[in-house]
Amino acid sequence: MALNTVWFLIVGFLFIGYFVLDGFDFGVGMALPFLGKDDTDRRVLINTIGPVWDLNETWVIVAGASLFASFPEWYASLFSGFYLALLLILVALIARGVAFEYRGKGDTAKWRKTFDWMIVVGSALPALLWGVAFANIVEGVPLNAKHIYTGNLFTLLNPYGLLGGLTTLSVFFLHGLIFITLKTEGEIKERARNLAKKVGYAATVIAASFLLWTLFAHLSVLGAVLTVIAALALVAAQLANHAKRDGAAFALMVLTIITAVGALFAALYPNVLPSTTDAAYSLNIDNASSSQYTLTVMTWVAGIMLPFVLAYQTWTYWVFRKRVSRKNIPAGSH
């Protein structure tokens, strides 16, 4: 396999990892106003992702840096082209991260309420915008002969892009709710389960339309297989949720996200950023990639490090495997 294809897969892997992991963080953040009846509830929710959210967020930093190293032209065109959309994502991620760290460090109800809303918005906005961004990457954007983006923020907000955004928004919300059923005990767990049932219907309809639209625009066997698995896994996750099989439901949501994002990357390949201005201006894995030497060096680094990364991150999840409930929240302290 050519190294630029390998790196297309690695970049895909890193973004899939990011969406699987930070996806449930976004969902938990969005669930705060729905499931958090009081401050203790909200702390239970936040503590389900407490030890891991920043670790999950590191995936996007690594994905971005890997994209830069392996496909500099893609990175340059994408990041300068999606300038304001990425600015919004950055602001949201900053707001969310800071709110997680700081909400418990003040005493007043107003302080906490402010940070709670930062968590909600800081979770929902990236959940929406990542979908908009990836839908546009697959669909293509106006690029000129020098691969420079010639649209603006509103170019991205086309029907397909918005549907992509709603897909990630609803699927990540569901993913987060099912994660909560897995990680909590008591009444809050059942509230999460019931909300997941309702959100599940919407997510299924939206995600199915988006994936089918993608499939018919970029027909391929691999794309069809991944789309079918994603759809089946999404439905099965909800059946498992109904049946109170929390572990299975979560695993199926992970499978849904892996295959759905996989289907998007399959639809994109061998392009990395198609041009809607003229197909000849499209960026693909050949004209956007780094030199053979750079890719070789980076393949060694990734090949050695990624297994370690996966191993020690798995260990982290193992260390923090305990469920969280109201009785874990010490009264009186922050």
Place this chain on the structure above:
Amino acid sequence: MLHAGQQIWGLDPLTLSRWQFGLTTVYHFLFVPLTIGMVLLVAIMQTVWTRTNDEKWLKLTKLFGKLFLINFAMGLVTGIVQEFQFGMNWSDYSRFVGDVFGAPLAMEGLLAFFFEATFIGLWIFGWGRLSKKVHLLTIWVTCLGVWLSAYFILAANAFMQHPVGFTINTAKNRAELTDIGAVLTNIVAINQFPHTITASIMFAGGVIIAVAAYHLKRKQYMDSMYTGLRFGLWASLLGGIGTVLSGDGLGLAMVQTQPMKMAAAEALYKTSTGYDASFSLFSWGTPDGTSEIFSVRVPYLLSFLSTHTLNGTVEGLNDLQAQYVHLYGPGNYMPIIWLTYWSFRWMIGLGMLAMLVAVVGLILTRKGRVQLPNWTWNASIWAAPLGVIAISIGWMFTEMGRQPWIVFSLMKTTDGVSPGITGLDVLISIVVFTLIYGILAVVEFKILRKAIDAGPDVLLEDARDDADQLTVAY
């Protein structure tokens, strides 16, 4: 509708992008040095506690560990902005150097950053859940990750100062990596790394001094805070000595790789040898920046700093300018002289002042003395930012001294900016970042203040909770 590449209301994307990069980088690097220095000092504190079982070292570990974490969160969230900005604002730069520059950045992510983020999580939540020795190991691995991270970023920056290990592919109009070993052992990176680390330790020591002084002034937590004070004073002094020694090496590397920057650091207009290669304490040039009107000088010192001999020759700005015109075509190759000149002096001066605080502090508080007048405590509290201001000014010198180049000798800053973004885009982002960063600074200060006020004993109670409670940190 606005279209890419337009200048709107006379807003220039280049100027605004430079300001944005400067502002966000300086801001990001207020937190990074404290992380780099504090992680080592906390690891040492915890090691002493693990070895001696002396509770005051546990108190220090917990208190300064908490400050370290509050600060780390800020470094993390502002760090994402740094990575995204290369593509967002400097896409032509990214296209040109991505093949080389992207490699150390991605290595930072894959090798170091994943590491530090994971092990920091284990360290935070591992109190009482991991065995004492494994838990101690997690902070040392975090330290390793943080320092590795710093090394890769400095190697990437070193490529901009002194490009090595590459070839120019004219067909693709870009620099391509030919030797990753050369990039990672760039003479600038090798000298910049110890300078950055030791200066960070000096600054972290300064913060420990200030926190300890704050409590000692109020006559509270005397036992642990006295120990903390002495520890901070020694860390600050040793870090400072290391900064001086490594700065000397960095200066030599700079003369070798970027003589224009060294000449600008001294406002040395004419090439000088021996006695004439003097270090000026003050200098005033004509407005056109080509000659000098008045100065106060120490003879031979510049020769010694640049070459380690008394009769060395240091090239002057005017000669270098002529050489560069010959090499790279017409243009102005001098950085802003007053800025490089004064930033170089303020960097050294403030760093020295921080060391002076440490020396005086060590003398005043020897043999357990803590009955000092209030002004000495206040002075050591207010001295805390000296280190970080020196570091910031040092980076301004390093980056402004490289101008007009974005990558020395290969690409000018004016050629690196994204052609697709509008001045309005950058105006929006610069306003948004400034607002958010401003609010964050206030909140961060409040939280640090609160954690410091709470003192070391409160934090200790957390460690005695049963393991169940320890999953809950938010």
